[in-house]
Amino acid sequence: MTAASRPGGAAAFDRTLPPPVGAPPVLTLPSALDRTLENGLRVILVERHALPLVSLQLTFPGGGWAHPPEHAGLAALTADMVDEGTPTRSALDISDTLDLLGASFGTTAGYDASMLRLSVLRPRLEAAVELLADMVRSPVVPERDLDRVRRQRLGRILQRATQPAALADDAFARAVYGSRHPYGTPLLGREPTLKALDRDRVVAFHGDRYVPEGATLVVVGDVTRADLDTLLAASFGSWSGSPAAEAGAADVPTAAPRVVVADRPGSAQSEIRIGRAALARSTPDYFAAQVANTILGGSFTSRLNSNLREEKGYTYGAGSYFSMRKRPGPFEASTAVASDVTAEAVGEMLREMRVLGEERVPDPELDRTRQYLARRLPQHFESIDDVVSRLAGLALHGMSLDFYDDYVDRVLAVEADDVARVARQEMDPQQMVVVVVGDRAAVEGPLDSLGLGPLEILTSGDER
Amino acid sequence: MSDLSIPVARGRLDNGLKVVMSHDPTAPVVAVNLWYGVGSRNEPPGKTGFAHLFEHMMFQGSAHVGKNGHFELIERAGGSLNGSTWYDRTNYYETVPSHQLDLALWLEADRMGWLVPAMDQQKLDNQRDVVKNEKRQRYDNQPYGDWDERLLRLLYPADHPYHHTVIGSMEDLDAATLDDVASFFQTYYRPDNAVLTVAGDFNPDDVMDRIARWFGEIPAGGPVPPLPGTPDLAPVIGGTVRDHVVADVPLPRVIMGFRIPPYSSDDFAAAEVARSVLGSGRASRLYRRLVREERVAKDVVSYAFPLLTGQSMLLVWGTGYPDTDPAVLEAALAREVAGLADVAADEVARAVALTETDLVRSLERVAERADLLSMFDLYFDDPERLNRELDRLRAVTPDHIRAFAEARLGSDNLAVVTYVPEARP
Numbered sequence: 001m002t003a004a005s006r007p008g009g010a011a012a013f014d015r016t017l018p019p020p021v022g023a024p025p026v027l028t029l030p031s032a033l034d035r036t037l038e039n040g041l042r043v044i045l046v047e048r049h050a051l052p053l054v055s056l057q058l059t060f061p062g063g064g065w066a067h068p069p070e071h072a073g074l075a076a077l078t079a080d081m082v083d084e085g086t087p088t089r090s091a092l093d094i095s096d097t098l099d100l101l102g103a104s105f106g107t108t109a110g111y112d113a114s115m116l117r118l119s120v121l122r123p124r125l126e127a128a129v130e131l132l133a134d135m136v137r138s139p140v141v142p143e144r145d146l147d148r149v150r151r152q153r154l155g156r157i158l159q160r161a162t163q164p165a166a167l168a169d170d171a172f173a174r175a176v177y178g179s180r181h182p183y184g185t186p187l188l189g190r191e192p193t194l195k196a197l198d199r200d201r202v203v204a205f206h207g208d209r210y211v212p213e214g215a216t217l218v219v220v221g222d223v224t225r226a227d228l229d230t231l232l233a234a235s236f237g238s239w240s241g242s243p244a245a246e247a248g249a250a251d252v253p254t255a256a257p258r259v260v261v262a263d264r265p266g267s268a269q270s271e272i273r274i275g276r277a278a279l280a281r282s283t284p285d286y287f288a289a290q291v292a293n294t295i296l297g298g299s300f301t302s303r304l305n306s307n308l309r310e311e312k313g314y315t316y317g318a319g320s321y322f323s324m325r326k327r328p329g330p331f332e333a334s335t336a337v338a339s340d341v342t343a344e345a346v347g348e349m350l351r352e353m354r355v356l357g358e359e360r361v362p363d364p365e366l367d368r369t370r371q372y373l374a375r376r377l378p379q380h381f382e383s384i385d386d387v388v389s390r391l392a393g394l395a396l397h398g399m400s401l402d403f404y405d406d407y408v409d410r411v412l413a414v415e416a417d418d419v420a421r422v423a424r425q426e427m428d429p430q431q432m433v434v435v436v437v438g439d440r441a442a443v444e445g446p447l448d449s450l451g452l453g454p455l456e457i458l459t460s461g462d463e464r
Numbered sequence: 465m466s467d468l469s470i471p472v473a474r475g476r477l478d479n480g481l482k483v484v485m486s487h488d489p490t491a492p493v494v495a496v497n498l499w500y501g502v503g504s505r506n507e508p509p510g511k512t513g514f515a516h517l518f519e520h521m522m523f524q525g526s527a528h529v530g531k532n533g534h535f536e537l538i539e540r541a542g543g544s545l546n547g548s549t550w551y552d553r554t555n556y557y558e559t560v561p562s563h564q565l566d567l568a569l570w571l572e573a574d575r576m577g578w579l580v581p582a583m584d585q586q587k588l589d590n591q592r593d594v595v596k597n598e599k600r601q602r603y604d605n606q607p608y609g610d611w612d613e614r615l616l617r618l619l620y621p622a623d624h625p626y627h628h629t630v631i632g633s634m635e636d637l638d639a640a641t642l643d644d645v646a647s648f649f650q651t652y653y654r655p656d657n658a659v660l661t662v663a664g665d666f667n668p669d670d671v672m673d674r675i676a677r678w679f680g681e682i683p684a685g686g687p688v689p690p691l692p693g694t695p696d697l698a699p700v701i702g703g704t705v706r707d708h709v710v711a712d713v714p715l716p717r718v719i720m721g722f723r724i725p726p727y728s729s730d731d732f733a734a735a736e737v738a739r740s741v742l743g744s745g746r747a748s749r750l751y752r753r754l755v756r757e758e759r760v761a762k763d764v765v766s767y768a769f770p771l772l773t774g775q776s777m778l779l780v781w782g783t784g785y786p787d788t789d790p791a792v793l794e795a796a797l798a799r800e801v802a803g804l805a806d807v808a809a810d811e812v813a814r815a816v817a818l819t820e821t822d823l824v825r826s827l828e829r830v831a832e833r834a835d836l837l838s839m840f841d842l843y844f845d846d847p848e849r850l851n852r853e854l855d856r857l858r859a860v861t862p863d864h865i866r867a868f869a870e871a872r873l874g875s876d877n878l879a880v881v882t883y884v885p886e887a888r889p
Contacts, residue, residue: 015574019566096747100814102818155786269600313597371542373542379544383828
């Protein structure tokens with residue numbers, strides 16, 4: 001054997017150590033063409049011609065926040081009615097056409113916005129966009145279809161009431177924001193509010209929100225600017241309208257720290273949610289919060305998952321996240337654990353939050369986390385749907401489309417002090433609302449003995 | 465209408481490891497994907513759930529990788545990773561920035577060749593607890609969570625490898641030992657029982673050298689033992705079998721299952737298109753009639769399982785409203801299944817168009833591409849089949865569907881699981 005290295009760099013071969021790596025690849029971020037049409041519709045185009053595929057998202061500011069809580073479910077119900085009929089197409093015609101085009105189409109309403117997504121192969125783009133425009137501009141909301149969709153949604157409310165994870169999510173939102181606040185009410189609505197939503201309300205919400213001014217259309221894929229312009233002129237050229245003022249919900253309330261137990265007798269596990277109202281998307285602490293959360297519960301090797309799953313075997317998984325919205329959305333840590341370790345798990349989760357604020361994060365862990373966030377960036381732009389989501393999110397929150405250009409630098413600039421500061425501000429265990437959905441008989445005593453304050457008990461039916 | 469042309473190259477190491485390479489430098493990421501020819505079908509009685517528990521142990525480190533090493537190293541590299549266990553196979557995969565290809569190969573090779581020295585009782589006990597919590601979270605604590613267990617029992621006899629679910633039973637998980645881990649590893653986790661796919665941004669000129677360097681010295685194993693029990697199975701059940709469940713569920717649900725030809729059969733394409741005609745999209749027969757028109761169901765589902773062993777299965781289900789009579793719902797489902805006798809050419813075209821968009825969209829991601837290539841190589845020794853998938857479906861005619869439905873979707877081949885809500889106290 002000679003010492004000369006073989007082509008391919010075999011000289012460095014040593015199985016006992018991780019292989020050395022070369023320089024990271026350069027990510028070329030998509031460059032976007034950004035303009036606003038005369039009717040106020042902002043159009044963002046990224047051309048990608050690798051596959052004969054185009055994805056679009058039309059985003060209208062105004063979702064669950066835009067209507068009062070007594071109309072809970074209205075934004076989502078309205079989104080659902082967009083593809084249920086136009087003056088020239090029945091609900092069935094629309095489904096048939098979408099299926100024959102092989103188009104994937106969906107509508108959703110979040111708290112901040114109502115969104116329509118369409119994805120189609122390039123040769124069918126013209127037909128799909130014409131249909132999209134017809135649906136967005138002229139839904140007729142037939143009574144009979146509205147009644148069916150409302151019934152389907154009432155069925156889903158019933159289903160959620162027996163799913164422990166859904167129960168926990170809803171109980172947590174309500175405990176943190178209160179049932180009179182938009183963020184405290186499920187987007188799906190509640191049984192009484194949904195039953196009370198009639199056609200007039202849906203038509204009015206559509207008229208107030210589904211208008212070009214202030215809306216954004218993101219288009220990514222195998223289409224040129226010239227072709228897109230032709231398409232838009234044909235389908236959206238004569239469209240006009242301005243949004244109505246939002247209903248103007250209350251400020252985000254400060255919830256009293258407490259423990260809420262939703263009794264689900266005989267549960268095989270306890271679903272746990274711990275959190276509070278935290279950050280808006282516009283926070284200057286965006287990057288520090290991402291790093292802090294990734295350390296706490298934002299990856300597989302995070303402290304919550306390592307502790308509760310890989311060390312203690314309490315759970316299949318534990319994690320946390322900031323839901324950053326236009327107004328301060330929740331910070332939330334969650335897991336599901338065997339009933340007999342419920343209080344231990346809650347105690348450990350709160351302890352991890354406290355430690356993150358009090359003890360300086362070790363350099364290797366901080367570095368690993370920053371690298372994780374920075375180097376994942378290419379995966380966030382892999383598919384055209386990914387690119388659509390990223391750009392639509394930036395547009396909705398009024399952020400520069402250049403946001404990702406210095407993303408890596410800003411992640412790498414987060415220091416241990418930033419992590420501790422955000423943790424103390426947003427993850428203070430003294431300020432947390434703890435929600436447990438489980439078998440009250442098994443969990444109440446141990447939870448009480450944690451000394452976290454008064455226990456509030458919800459019984460079946462309180463949550464609908 | 466669009467023809468797929470995913471690049472596919474193949475290689476093989478002397479130890480039998482099959483390699484599929486799909487080069488595409490569009491994005492600076494690369495996917496590494498391994499399918500092993502072992503799944504829950506290989507579990508004998510008393511060992512149900514073991515293949516999946518073993519999959520968890522594969523993330524607990526190996527001779528040169530610490531307990532959390534897989535996750536720590538891949539996450540630090542900005543990658544993602546996971547694994548999954550299914551009836552006929554187990555897969556493991558990483559997606560990493562392209563300069564980290566060697567890291568993923570090294571990690572996969574280390575656990576393929578040198579897993580056992582890193583195993584200990586504490587890790588086994590820990591992952592057993594994790595898996596038991598997975599079962600609680602995803603099955604035991606969910607309404608309708610035992611539907612697949614009930615349906616499999618009706619469709620497959622007790623000595624068939626599909627009689628039990630992938631997650632298995634708590635009792636069998638409790639009985640698993642470290643010796644079981646070592647012997648399972650020696651029996652199934654060998655290079656000649658696996659396919660390795662690399663897809664995305666890599667150097668085609670040296671990738672085989674890299675793979676050979678990391679995997680080449682892992683020895684091949686002896687023959688893989690035959691499947692336990694009796695994999696051969698009559699094409700039809702021979703009647704209608706039922707399981708009526710009164711449980712804490714919010715809404716009635718009727719699930720109908722049928723034995724269908726295995727995924728390897730030419731007839732499977734007819735099953736895929738038939739299930740799509742029935743339940744794929746809102747213009748499908750079940751959605752149109754049961755959800756939109758008659759309103760006996762709030763949602764419908766149809767699925768043809770791509771299973772290999774003996775007979776596969778097709779299912780349709782409908783979830784009713786609180787006042788839906790399950791017998792009415794079942795009759796409506798049965799009527800639509802029988803109605804496949806008059807399936808029209810445009811319905812077939814619609815079903816194929818839907819599949820086409822789904823497939824093209826999924827192939828955008830290198831991880832999905834790698835996973836499908838591994839599957840086609842492991843199952844059919846034919847990764848190129850990916851590029852012919854749509855042709856296979858386009859060749860299906862209404863006559864094929866009629867013949868398939870007549871042979872397989874009748875009351876002589878029907879398993880029904882019905883859930884009704886228990887009376888509320």
